Amino acid sequence: MTAVFTPSLFDDVALHGPGAGPSWSGAHRTRLDERSWVDVVPGWLPGAEEWFSRLVREVPWNQRRRKMFDQEIVEPRLTCGWALDEAPGPAPELGAELSARYGEAFDRVSANFYRDGADSVAWHGDRVRFTHPSPVVAIVSLGAPRRFGLRPVGPGAGTTRWLTVCGGDLLVMGGRCQHEWQHTVPKDPGAGPRISVTFRHSDPGPVAARSERAREIPAWALR
């Protein structure tokens, strides 16, 4: 679902104060393999707690239902999505900051609300892989810590990696991560509420890579 926000709803978020922008000082890149990487920036976003509370209250959260074969699945989390310039502040500024850093034109924002440890997202690669050969996906965590898993898929797959994402942390997946790895936020009894705000780009990337991409989507990647 798409919601339109008036900027004034969010313009007193702490981020707007002078010198209170995101901090890249803790940035650390892990190379998952020769084609895929994940960046983690602990404590990237100041004012994360306040943004969390506002999003909980003010986003028109929606629980999606999906048809899977002949069953209807109710997603175990709440979601909402926007074009970058309609997303609740400070998302537009954060998108601009991410675009400058990663050289991709982030233009879409989606949020997941994990109300408690029973909410989750199953192993998957993001759909942006259907339109880009090496998409960058940036996730800001707000609220309670959760485990985040990454596992390689396909022949010769190696080991699963686990990390913990905390409120204010930024996690960015790049290279072939959406094609050749999957990620998850598993159920975690006792976990507190968490929101993830994800930035993606619609730019389909180089033309040559686009036709190559169409042949490359393996069956395991479809969900």
Ligand SMILES: O=C(O)CCC(=O)C(=O)O
């Ligand atoms: O909540 C997260 O950190 C991951 C969300 C996710 O993978 C997705 O929405 O595609």
Ligand SMILES: [Fe+2]
């Ligand atoms: Fe995802």
